[in-house]
Amino acid sequence: MEREKFGSRFAVIMAFAGSAIGLGNIWRFPYMVGKYGGAAFIIVYVIGTIVLALPMLLSETILGRRSRSNTFGAMSALAPRSAWRWISIPIVIAPLMVVSYYSVVGGWSVGYFLKSFSSDFSADPEAVPAMFEAFIASPWKPLLAHTVFLLLTGGIVLLGVKKGIEKFSKITMPILFLLIIVIIVYSLFLPGAGAGVQYLVKPDWSKLTAEAVASAMGQSFYSLSLGCGVILTYASYVKEDENLLTSGVGTAVADVMFAVMAGFAVMPAVFACGIEPSGGPGLVFQSLPFVFCKMGGGIPWLGPLIGGIFFATILIAALTSSISMMEGAVAFLVDETSLSRRWATGIIFLVAWGIGACCAWSGGVFNFFDQMCSNYLMPFGALIFTIFVGWKMTSNDVRDEFTNGGTLRTNNRLYPLVRFLIRYIAPVGVLAIFLTNLFL
Numbered sequence: 001m002e003r004e005k006f007g008s009r010f011a012v013i014m015a016f017a018g019s020a021i022g023l024g025n026i027w028r029f030p031y032m033v034g035k036y037g038g039a040a041f042i043i044v045y046v047i048g049t050i051v052l053a054l055p056m057l058l059s060e061t062i063l064g065r066r067s068r069s070n071t072f073g074a075m076s077a078l079a080p081r082s083a084w085r086w087i088s089i090p091i092v093i094a095p096l097m098v099v100s101y102y103s104v105v106g107g108w109s110v111g112y113f114l115k116s117f118s119s120d121f122s123a124d125p126e127a128v129p130a131m132f133e134a135f136i137a138s139p140w141k142p143l144l145a146h147t148v149f150l151l152l153t154g155g156i157v158l159l160g161v162k163k164g165i166e167k168f169s170k171i172t173m174p175i176l177f178l179l180i181i182v183i184i185v186y187s188l189f190l191p192g193a194g195a196g197v198q199y200l201v202k203p204d205w206s207k208l209t210a211e212a213v214a215s216a217m218g219q220s221f222y223s224l225s226l227g228c229g230v231i232l233t234y235a236s237y238v239k240e241d242e243n244l245l246t247s248g249v250g251t252a253v254a255d256v257m258f259a260v261m262a263g264f265a266v267m268p269a270v271f272a273c274g275i276e277p278s279g280g281p282g283l284v285f286q287s288l289p290f291v292f293c294k295m296g297g298g299i300p301w302l303g304p305l306i307g308g309i310f311f312a313t314i315l316i317a318a319l320t321s322s323i324s325m326m327e328g329a330v331a332f333l334v335d336e337t338s339l340s341r342r343w344a345t346g347i348i349f350l351v352a353w354g355i356g357a358c359c360a361w362s363g364g365v366f367n368f369f370d371q372m373c374s375n376y377l378m379p380f381g382a383l384i385f386t387i388f389v390g391w392k393m394t395s396n397d398v399r400d401e402f403t404n405g406g407t408l409r410t411n412n413r414l415y416p417l418v419r420f421l422i423r424y425i426a427p428v429g430v431l432a433i434f435l436t437n438l439f440l
Contacts, residue, residue, distance in 0.1 A: 003068055004161035005237050012238055012247045014169040015324075017254040019234060020224045021176070022321030023105055025259040026314050027284050029223070030266040032215060037207030038199045041216050042263070044208065046256055048220035052429040054252050055421035056226045056382050059389040061244045062401045064235025066393075070331040071229035071381075074236075079392060091381035094228035094373055095328035096348060100355035101369040102325065103153065106318035107145030107360070108285060111135060113315050115289075116308035132285045142360040150356065153322045154349040157330055160341060161237050165323060172316050173254075179313040180261050186306050187268040196271035200263050214436040221433060222374060223255055225321060227382035230328040244402060245411050245418075265310075284314065326352070375437040383430045390423035 006012045033041050067074035072092050075085040115131075136142055156164045187193055225231060238247070269288065289307055326348055333344035359366040389398060402418065403411040 003236065005239050006166055007162060009242060009247065009250075011166045011170055012234075012242060013250040013254065014173045015165055015234055016231065016247060016251040017258075018169040018173055018320030019230055019324035020251055020255040020321075021173075021258045022223075022225070022317050023102070023109075023314065024219070024223050025255070026262045026266075026317055027105070029219060029259045030263050030270075030284075032219060033200065033263050034267065034270070035207075036209075036212035036215060037204035039201050040203035040205050040208045041212060042200070042260060043203065044213055044216035045220050045259070048217040048429075049224075049252050049256055051421065051425055052217055053220040053224050053226060054248060055418060055426045056221065056386060056430070057224055057231055057248050057251065058244060058402070058418060059385045059422050059426070060226065060229070060231040061235040061238070061248060062389055062393075062398060063385060064232035065238050065240075065242075065244065066397070066401045068236050070233050070236070070328065070335045072332060073335045074232060075388070079388070084388065084392070087384060088229075090377055091227070091229050091384060092329075092332050094377040094381060095230055095325040096352060097355070097369050097377070098228060098373050099150075099153070099322050099325035099329065099348075100352040101359040101366050101373075102318070102322050103150045103352065103356045104142065104146050104359045104366060106149040106153075106315070106322055107142055107147075108135070109311055109314040109318050110149050111141060111145040112285060112289070113308065113311040116304055116311055131289075139361070143357055146356050146360050147353065149318070149322070150349060150353055152319060153326050154345055156319070156323050157326045158342060158345045165327060168323065169320060172320060176313060176316050176320075177258065177261075179309055179316070180258065180265055183265040183306065183310055183313065184261060187265055187272070190269055190272035192272040192274075193268035196268035197264070199271065200260075200267055211436075214433065217429060218433045218436065221382065221430070222378065223259060224252065225324060227378035227380070227385070227430075228325070228328065228373070229381060230324040232385070233328045233331045234324065236331075241404060243404065243408055243411065245408075245414065375434075379430050379434040379437070383427055383434075386422055386426040386430065390419070390427070395419065 006015060035041075063074045063078070067077045069077055070092070071088050072085055075082075075088045079085070156168050158164065159167075188197070221227070235244075238244070266284075266288065288310065326345070329348045329352075330341065330344045333339050333347065334341055337344075339347070355369070359369060398419065399412075399415050400406070402408075402415055406412060
């Protein structure tokens with residue numbers, strides 16, 4: 001059976017960007033900016049995306065399109081009768097683990113999106129954190145929300161690459177950017193929002209410690225969903241004449257742009273309401289509902305409406321990323337067994353639902369899977385991909401894939417630089433991130 005392919009460059013960039021843009025951009029990025037010096041952190045983050053994350057992304061896309069397979073299949077095809085395919089097994093497991101606990105947080109976005117249409121959001125700043133604690137402590141609400149979110153994810157994956165992933169990405173990604181623009185406009189016109197804008201554009205170099213630099217580099221890496229084989233899998237659906245450099249740069253630009261936009265959506269509102277900008281991940285689920293309800297400009301329905309738009313944004317971003325994670329696991333079963341997409345999706349759904357249920361009921365289990373994937377499996381995967389492309393594959397094969405058989409002049413000129421970044425800079429950067437996670 002012929003492998004499905006994305007229909008256009010726009011579809012490729014939207015699918016790749018959908019995989020990259022997720023909760024990390026909205027949930028994690030704003031509070032990290034708040035913690036590590038505003039614009040100083042953003043500057044290092046952009047540099048990290050260019051010199052570290054983009055070469056890693058190109059490594060995965062080269063592997064994926066060259067092999068037309070999943071992570072395990074890519075290693076088997078490009079390094080037959082070697083140990084590389086067995087080394088890749090932890091990477092194969094990673095997307096299944098990620099979608100399992102990620103769907104729990106995605107479920108929170110489902111719950112809060114529905115809450116935005118009710119009277120649950122309170123203008124009492126102490127009531128909103130208590131509402132979040134009550135929600136996650138419930139024996140059934142997080143589980144139900146996790147189930148709904150995972151069903152939405154599985155439904156899109158079940159439809160396949162063109163009818164499911166491509167169509168969903170082409171529709172939802174422009175909507176996602178439109179929604180975040182609406183929130184930015186609202187936030188910028190709040191009284192006192194100027195302090196939040198200044199915080200984002202004025203660097204505080206005193207906060208740019210070694211930990212801050214490592215965190216910025218790590219954010220550029222994690223934000224693009226690197227190291228777990230989902231970009232590799234998506235690249236296996238890319239046409240032969242597609243420019244991998246253009247698609248990669250487009251994905252990185254969209255990811256950085258959305259992350260910065262999320263900062264301008266969140267921070268002005270946070271400052272306008274007098275909330276601590278380095279308040280941690282709770283900014284999204286514990287502080288912002290209060291912000292949106294309090295800052296209604298005297299119009300009772302405006303705050304809840306903006307809150308609904310904000311959590312719709314989170315929900316869409318979470319879905320586009322979870323779809324790519326589930327697709328990575330499903331593709332492995334479809335490619336390496338005789339299972340149909342329907343059966344493979346069903347099996348991955350059940351396994352992810354079971355692991356996710358444990359994560360929804362236990363914060364300790366949730367943290368274990370989060371740390372295992374983020375701190376170990378994903379850096380391991382990124383290191384394997386860059387070493388394989390940089391040192392195992394021949395230079396001629398890598399150049400052939402990167403330049404479409406030598407037909408792309410700009411790619412030909414940039415190839416020596418890209419190869420240098422993949423061989424030397426990217427592996428060192430991944431090791432630095434790994435050691436930082438291990439010892440800081």
